[in-house]
Every structure is written in structure tokens, then in C-alpha cells.
Amino acid sequence: MAVRIRAEDIAAVKDRTSIVDVVRDHVTLRSAGVGSLKGLCPFHDEKTPSFTVRESAGTFHCFGCGEGGDVVAFVQKIDHLSFVEAVERLASRLGMELQREEGGAGGPEGGLGRRSRLVEAHRIAQEFYTDLLIKSPDARAARDFLRQRDFNGAQCEPFGVGFSPRGGEDLARLLRGKGFSDEELTLAGLVGRGARGIYDRFRGRLMWPIRDTSGDTIGFGARRIFDDDRIEAKYLNTTETTIYKKSQVLYGIDLAKKTISKGRQAVVVEGYTDVMAAHLSGVESAVATCGTAFGVDHIKLLRRLMRDEPGLDPARIVFTFDGDAAGQKAAMKAFAEDQRWTAQSFVAVAAEGMDPCDLRLRKGAEAVKALVEDAVPMFEFAVRTLIARCDLDTAEGRVQAMKVAAPVINSVKDPSLRPEYQRTVAGWIGVGVEQLADQMRRAGTLKAPNEGPRRREADAPEPDSAELAAAYQMPDLRDPLVNAEAQLLQVLLQYPNAVSPDVYDTVPPEAFVAPAHRAVFDAIRSVVVTEGMTLVQWVDAVTHLAPLAAQPLVSALSVATLPTSIDAATGGPDQRYVDSLVARVREVSLTREIANAMSLMRRLSSDPDADPEQVRDVGTHLQTVQRQLALLREGVS
Incomplete structure (x- = not known):
């Protein structure tokens, strides 16, 4: 017979548990009408909240991805648990002891939950390590390490800092004695x-417990403190387990989540002692990654807590990085993901490259708070980092600086800020505003007559991985033009037969303002259509031809809902809607080409050595494009 939890206990757990309290460990909720609360869905990435919780019904539902159910289903999904493990976790939260009985052949309630056993083992381990830090003579080096950084016992207590014994079998012996198997x-x-x-x-080693948002210890970070430690790595973290995924956890999130939610600000530091120093200095929204780079899953977690969504004042995310090359590389990687936020991103780098722990030790708590308050916009840090590689004392260096800065300015999420940033960056480089503006317009757009296919300028540097990722960051759909581009790509991916094949001849990839959209469209144009190709095969082919960094966007566009009705007769969107999207993108392409041709005409006109034949060719080309634009607008009207 299988052992199962009594049905009465399962019902009692559901009845006594507030689904709102459970969900709030992972999602910041706000009122959405009588009896309903809404937030960003934890099960899929979304810009606007579609995840709804109703306390009276004890249920949740996401109108974006379709996930829904009761509080047990939520815990199962969010923590990847079985039914029994989810019930056990909720019962533990209530301090309720579950009764089990024999019967049935298993089913969803069959079997004892393993996750709760692993979490309990970590809880015992943390208490063991913490007790040893205080009492063990062998832990003197660990205590000295903390004292040298101005952390006393009372200050370490909220963080659960501990010490692992040197014997090699002490913890295993303890846990075996409590009934845990090898x-x-x-x-x-x-x-x-x-x-x-x-x-x-x-x-x-000196030990830091790594906890999830609900406060359960699920792993450890351990620092080397003895010179004769056979493992030379300074930090040793828990390996990936069923309860610990380093790409999905942030150290200190259990302590910081309320402050992050209330203040709608998160501060990302680089280490465990930095989190401690920040919190003890009054920066209680500080968190850190655990032996891995800050990534997409971390962004999703913080976005949910900060309510990072359009329509609200922007939330604030502050990254602290060392001023060395590694810190700059980390900052550029963070900038590459900046479009995933609605929040405003900032970078804080202390003088002399001090991290928050060193800063608190040398200059006090106020200096740590000032570091965060005085953080500069991520955009500014990214541009200054890139142009610092260029020799601004030479004409060649200034041209190079404009080339690396122009794509960054074009990627700024708020289009209204770009002109001001353009003027600011021109001053940093030491060039005229129009020079930089011209470089931005020329970034892969204008082709002179008979020039042939566009290619990367020979003297332009090959982008590094961070710059390449930045080029394919998620486009900002608040820009009406970028939004129209996205909708056209949705149609091409979801309803390829709704668009005339000549769109691939009349709309070049360069017509797309967002680099990621340009890459997706280029991939669509490159697909070889075969007889009997299904829609699934079509999307799969596009995905494989798109750059790796742009592939998530293909997936998103292929399932996103179009903001228009579907014609019951054709099974696709209204043709006038599709034609309007094509015309909108074509209009931008032609307008840009006209502006670039006029700019070239002005430069040629002021050049006494200009080739008269080239001047005539550019003039003829300009008139041709102007006529095309006029005809396009007449057709739309």
C-alpha cells in the first residue's frame, strides 16, 4: 500500500493558507478590483501584469500564459515540487503536523516528499554551522576574518553566517544520526x-546560507580561510541540486524582498560580505548572485518584486561593479540585458575600486549609501567604457569612438532621451553634434547608387560578446515604430501566407529600427520554403537561422497575440491591417534613405573636389526615393 497524506489534512492546509501571502513571496501584488490582486507572472516573462490572485476563491490565474489553480498548484509550479512536497511545504509554513495513512495506489498524493527532506537537512546544517562559528576553537580564523571586516556576532546573526568543521565527516555523521540517508x-x-x-x-570554511524568497535554506556559499585548504578556490558553492539552481537565486533575497517591493529599488552587489555591508549600512535592498553572472532569471525575479511594469514610475536597479576590466565586462553584460527592464538601470563604482564591504570598513556606512545614491545611468557607464578604449587625441580615435557610441545611443529605451544623450556624448568625444548624428544615421542604412550589398565598414571593430548581445536586446515596444515592426514580424511568423512575397524585395532588413527585429527579419527572408512545410517547421527554421542572442525573440513573436481581430473566413488578420504595417516600415526605410541622401548631397556640395557624376547620381537617387515615398503615402491614404 502507498502512504498518503490524509484528505482532511490536505483540505485543512488549503483552508488555513492565504494564497496571497504565499504568492507575495514571489510576486509583488497590487489591487485589481474588488477582491482581486494583480502582478507580473512568475511563470513567463511579461511587460504588463496579467497574473491575478483572488483570496476569496484561493486561486490564481495568468491571462498571459494560462497557468492557474489553487495554492498547492502554485507552490508545485513555482518550486518544481510534487503534490505531496507542496502540501508538506505549506504545512511546515503553518506549523502543522500532517497525518499519513495507507491506501490507494499512489496518485498525486502518493509517496513522501523529497524536497522537504532536503530543505530540512539544510536547516539542520545551517544551525550546526552557526553554532560552531560561535563555540568552536577551530573557528577562530573565521571569527577573525569577520572582525577584520567589522562584522560582530550580532550583525552576522540575521545572515546565518557559520563555520564548517575541518574533520570531513562531522555534518554527515550528525545528519545520519537524525535519520537522513546517504x-x-x-x-x-x-x-x-x-x-x-x-x-x-x-x-x-566560512559559511553563508543561501535562502530562497520564502526563507528556506537551499544551499551554501563557502569561503576559504585556511592556507592549507586542499581546495584552492576562494569560494566554493553548492552544486546544482533539485532545490538549488544558481541562475535562479540571489543571496540576501529573503532579507531584501520587502524593501525591494516597497521602495521599488534593487541593488546588485558582487559578494556575500558586500550584501552584509550594504544591509548594515542601510541599503537593505542589496542582493548578490551566487557563483554565476547576473542573468535573465535573476531579472525576472527582481522585476516581479519591484513591479517593473509600464504605466508606473520607473523602478530603479543599481549595479555595483569593481572598476577593473572584469567589472567593466560585467557591466557591459548587464547593459546587454537592459531592454528586459522597464526599470531605470544605474551603475555605482566606488573610488579606488572599493567594493561595498571595503567602503564601509574604510569610510563608514554613509559612504555605502552615498555610493548607491550617486550611481550613474547604465547608459553613461556603457558609453564611457566603450569610448575609453579609443584615443580621443586623434581624428581616427574620435571616429572610432563615434562608431562604438552610436549603437548604444540608438538603443536607449526612451526615444525622447536620445537627442540629449547625443549632445552629451558628442561633448565627451569632442566632436560636433551633427557629426555624431550623422554617424548614427549612417550606421548600416544608406547605400549610394549601385553600391551593392551593405557590409560592415572595414575599419569598424568586431564587436565583443557583450556588445553583440546588446545589439539583440529585447526591443522597446513603447516606441510606436518599434511596436509596428514587432507586429509585422508576428504576422510573418504566425500567418506567413497573409503577407505578399514581394515584401521581402520592397522592405530591406535595414528598414527595421530595432537591431533584434532586423536580425529576425533577415532570418525570415533566408528560410527556404519547402513543399508541405508546417507552421511549426517554419518557425523552427527561422529560429535556427536567427543569431543565438535573437532566438528568444523569435519564440516570443511566434506566440504573442496580435492587437487585431482574426478574419473567420481567411483564418488570418485583416489584410488592411497587414498592408498598413508593411507600409509603415517601408515609409521609415524610405524616409531614412532620403535623409541620408540629402546629408551626402550637402557634404558633396561643400566639397570642391567632389566628382560631378557622383553628385548627379546621388541627386537622381534622391528624387527616385522621394517619388517612391510619395506614392506609398498616396496608397495608404
């Missing part, structure tokens, strides 16, 4: 397995 300890990542059996993974 398999459970291995799955938890607390022990390793060698030729002579299991051994403690962490030995003679």
Missing part, C-alpha cells in the same frame, strides 16, 4: 562521495 545527503549537495564513502562537501 542518498538524501548527496542529492542535497551537502556531502560528496569517494572511494571510502561519503564526506562533508564543506570543510574548514
Whole structure:
């Protein structure tokens, strides 16, 4: 017979648990009408909130991705648990003891939950490590390390800092004595397995417990403090387990989540002691990654807590980086993901490259708070980092600086800010505003008559990985033109037969303002259509031809809902709607080409050595494009 939780206990857990309280561990909610609350969905990435919770019904539903259910279903989905594990977790939250009985052949309630066992093992390990830090003579080096950074025992307590013994089997022996099997300890990542059996993974190290948003310890970060430590790595983190995914957790999130939600600001620092120093200095929204770079899943987690959504005042995300090359690389990687935020992104770099821990130690708590308050916009840091590589004392260096700065300015989320940034950056480089504006317009758009295919300028540098990722960041759909581009790509991906094939001849990839949209359109144009190709195969082919960094956008565009009705007769969008999107993108392309041709005409006219034949060719080309634009507008009207 399978052992299962009594039905009465399951009902009691659901009845006594507030679904709103559980959801708020992961999502910041706000009122959405009588009895309803709304927030950003934790199960898919979205710009505007479509995730709704109703306390009276004890249910949730996302109108964006379709996920829904009761509080047990939510915990199952959010933490990747079985039914039994979810019930056990909720019961533990209530302090309720579950009764089990024999019966049935299993079903959703069959089997004892494993996750709760692994979490319990971590809870015991944390208490063990914390107690040793205070009492063990062997932990003197760990205590000295903390004292040297001005952390006393009371200050360490909220963070659960501890010490792992040097013996090698102390924790394993303790947990075995409490009924845990070797398999459970291995799955938890607390022990390793060698030729002579299991051994403690962490030995003679200063320990920080890594907790999830609900406060459960799910892993550890461990710092080397003894010179004779056989593992040379300064930091050793829990390996990936069923409960610990380093790309999805942030150290300090359990302590910071309320402040992040209330103030709609998050501060991302680089280490465990930096989180401690920031919190103790009054910056209680500080978090850090755990042995990995700040990535997309971290963004999703913070966006939900900050209510990072259009229609509200922008939230604020502050990154602290070292001033060295590694810090600059990390900053550029963060900038590459900036379009995923509605929030305003900032970078804080302390003088002399000090991190928050050093800054607090040398200059006090007020200096840490000032570091965060005085952070500069991410855009400014990114541009200054790029142009610092160029020799601005030479004409060649200034041209190079304009080339690397122009794409960054064009990527600014708020179009109304671009002219001001353009003037500011021109001053940094030491060139005229019109020079920089011309470089921005010429960035892969204008072709002189008979020039042939567009190519990267020979003297332009190959972009590094961060710059390449920045080029394909998620486009800002608040820009009406970019929005129209996205809708056209949705039609091409979801209803390819609704668009005339000549669109690929009349609309060049350069017509798309957003680089990511340009890459997707170029991939669509490159697909070889085969007889009997299904829509799934069509989207799959586009995905494989798109640059790796743009592939998530293909997936999003292929499922996004079009803001128009679908014609029941044709099964596709209204043809006038489709034609208007094509015309809008073509109009921008032609307008840009006209502006660039006129700019070239002005430069040629002021050049006494200009080739008269080239002047005539450019003039003829300009008139041709102007006629095309006039005809296009007549057709639309």
C-alpha cells in the first residue's frame, strides 16, 4: 500500500493558507478590483501584469500564459515540487503536523516528499554551522576574518553566517544520526562521495546560507580561510541540486524582498560580505548572485518584486561593479540585458575600486549609501567604457569612438532621451553634434547608387560578446515604430501566407529600427520554403537561422497575440491591417534613405573636389526615393 497524506489534512492546509501571502513571496501584488490582486507572472516573462490572485476563491490565474489553480498548484509550479512536497511545504509554513495513512495506489498524493527532506537537512546544517562559528576553537580564523571586516556576532546573526568543521565527516555523521540517508545527503549537495564513502562537501570554511524568497535554506556559499585548504578556490558553492539552481537565486533575497517591493529599488552587489555591508549600512535592498553572472532569471525575479511594469514610475536597479576590466565586462553584460527592464538601470563604482564591504570598513556606512545614491545611468557607464578604449587625441580615435557610441545611443529605451544623450556624448568625444548624428544615421542604412550589398565598414571593430548581445536586446515596444515592426514580424511568423512575397524585395532588413527585429527579419527572408512545410517547421527554421542572442525573440513573436481581430473566413488578420504595417516600415526605410541622401548631397556640395557624376547620381537617387515615398503615402491614404 502507498502512504498518503490524509484528505482532511490536505483540505485543512488549503483552508488555513492565504494564497496571497504565499504568492507575495514571489510576486509583488497590487489591487485589481474588488477582491482581486494583480502582478507580473512568475511563470513567463511579461511587460504588463496579467497574473491575478483572488483570496476569496484561493486561486490564481495568468491571462498571459494560462497557468492557474489553487495554492498547492502554485507552490508545485513555482518550486518544481510534487503534490505531496507542496502540501508538506505549506504545512511546515503553518506549523502543522500532517497525518499519513495507507491506501490507494499512489496518485498525486502518493509517496513522501523529497524536497522537504532536503530543505530540512539544510536547516539542520545551517544551525550546526552557526553554532560552531560561535563555540568552536577551530573557528577562530573565521571569527577573525569577520572582525577584520567589522562584522560582530550580532550583525552576522540575521545572515546565518557559520563555520564548517575541518574533520570531513562531522555534518554527515550528525545528519545520519537524525535519520537522513546517504542518498538524501548527496542529492542535497551537502556531502560528496569517494572511494571510502561519503564526506562533508564543506570543510574548514566560512559559511553563508543561501535562502530562497520564502526563507528556506537551499544551499551554501563557502569561503576559504585556511592556507592549507586542499581546495584552492576562494569560494566554493553548492552544486546544482533539485532545490538549488544558481541562475535562479540571489543571496540576501529573503532579507531584501520587502524593501525591494516597497521602495521599488534593487541593488546588485558582487559578494556575500558586500550584501552584509550594504544591509548594515542601510541599503537593505542589496542582493548578490551566487557563483554565476547576473542573468535573465535573476531579472525576472527582481522585476516581479519591484513591479517593473509600464504605466508606473520607473523602478530603479543599481549595479555595483569593481572598476577593473572584469567589472567593466560585467557591466557591459548587464547593459546587454537592459531592454528586459522597464526599470531605470544605474551603475555605482566606488573610488579606488572599493567594493561595498571595503567602503564601509574604510569610510563608514554613509559612504555605502552615498555610493548607491550617486550611481550613474547604465547608459553613461556603457558609453564611457566603450569610448575609453579609443584615443580621443586623434581624428581616427574620435571616429572610432563615434562608431562604438552610436549603437548604444540608438538603443536607449526612451526615444525622447536620445537627442540629449547625443549632445552629451558628442561633448565627451569632442566632436560636433551633427557629426555624431550623422554617424548614427549612417550606421548600416544608406547605400549610394549601385553600391551593392551593405557590409560592415572595414575599419569598424568586431564587436565583443557583450556588445553583440546588446545589439539583440529585447526591443522597446513603447516606441510606436518599434511596436509596428514587432507586429509585422508576428504576422510573418504566425500567418506567413497573409503577407505578399514581394515584401521581402520592397522592405530591406535595414528598414527595421530595432537591431533584434532586423536580425529576425533577415532570418525570415533566408528560410527556404519547402513543399508541405508546417507552421511549426517554419518557425523552427527561422529560429535556427536567427543569431543565438535573437532566438528568444523569435519564440516570443511566434506566440504573442496580435492587437487585431482574426478574419473567420481567411483564418488570418485583416489584410488592411497587414498592408498598413508593411507600409509603415517601408515609409521609415524610405524616409531614412532620403535623409541620408540629402546629408551626402550637402557634404558633396561643400566639397570642391567632389566628382560631378557622383553628385548627379546621388541627386537622381534622391528624387527616385522621394517619388517612391510619395506614392506609398498616396496608397495608404
